[in-house]
Amino acid sequence: MSKTHITAEPGIPHIIITREFDAPSDLVFRAHIEPELLTQWLGPRDLAMTIDRWDARDGGTWRYVHTDAQGNAYGFHGVFHGDPSPQAIVQTFEFEGAPGHVALQTAAFTGRGGTTLARTVSAFQSVEDRDAMVASGMERGTRDSGDRLEELLAKLQAS
Amino acid sequence: MASDRLSLVFGALADPIRRAILTRLSEGEATVAELAAPFSVSQPAISKHLKVLENAGLVSRTRRATARLSRLEAEPLREVTTWLARYQRFWDESHERLDDLLGALQADQDDGPGRASAATAKGKDDE
Numbered sequence: 001m002s003k004t005h006i007t008a009e010p011g012i013p014h015i016i017i018t019r020e021f022d023a024p025s026d027l028v029f030r031a032h033i034e035p036e037l038l039t040q041w042l043g044p045r046d047l048a049m050t051i052d053r054w055d056a057r058d059g060g061t062w063r064y065v066h067t068d069a070q071g072n073a074y075g076f077h078g079v080f081h082g083d084p085s086p087q088a089i090v091q092t093f094e095f096e097g098a099p100g101h102v103a104l105q106t107a108a109f110t111g112r113g114g115t116t117l118a119r120t121v122s123a124f125q126s127v128e129d130r131d132a133m134v135a136s137g138m139e140r141g142t143r144d145s146g147d148r149l150e151e152l153l154a155k156l157q158a159s
Numbered sequence: 160m161a162s163d164r165l166s167l168v169f170g171a172l173a174d175p176i177r178r179a180i181l182t183r184l185s186e187g188e189a190t191v192a193e194l195a196a197p198f199s200v201s202q203p204a205i206s207k208h209l210k211v212l213e214n215a216g217l218v219s220r221t222r223r224a225t226a227r228l229s230r231l232e233a234e235p236l237r238e239v240t241t242w243l244a245r246y247q248r249f250w251d252e253s254h255e256r257l258d259d260l261l262g263a264l265q266a267d268q269d270d271g272p273g274r275a276s277a278a279t280a281k282g283k284d285d286e
Binding site for chain 1: 169173245247250252260265275
């Protein structure tokens, strides 16, 4: 069951990702901002994540690399804007495979009595950039298999 | 898939009647009258919806004898699901891992302060 909601509306260059976590907001925030925690969860299990730079403060830069089993490396980097807090982690985000296409990402963590709603809004420079980012699947080195049409139609019918 | 095509498909899918039409067509070809039957809307209104679906490449229309039949064209739907599926999987899997990590960190805090860093290091070694 998917609890992660991804919204990508046509014509608007945004992606919104929401997810509720069964943990207090300060802990969810820490997992997003402390490099030794971040590397333990960001990305699928078959990708190794290495943090090259991570200076989580106003004007600080960051860079990490995801490497797949075949040795393909996918680098991402950007800059933090403002000192990160549970109210907002604001950073630019650029995939090094598409230089110059920069997104502005804002993550916020709202405590709800023991659980936390994490909401990340990525604003791209254009709808085309947004669509390309989604199409890349974060550049995971796997291919889709199978026919999801039936699944989609079931969803369409239910909605 | 070209972005404008994607927008057309999304736009076409944004209407509940059009989604119901596609679901009906997934069972086989149908006439406008057959498609209109389950709804309290007129046949011309259904024809308008079909036009939108046709523009998005989701439906093709053929004439057989006197009947004009609509049929589902699945490829654009396949492209749309593929478009989002990998990205969705990336975040699903990341967030499942984050769930596990948050669970471990909290169990750790319950054991008392000062042990969190040790468990964090252990979790990392386990990767």
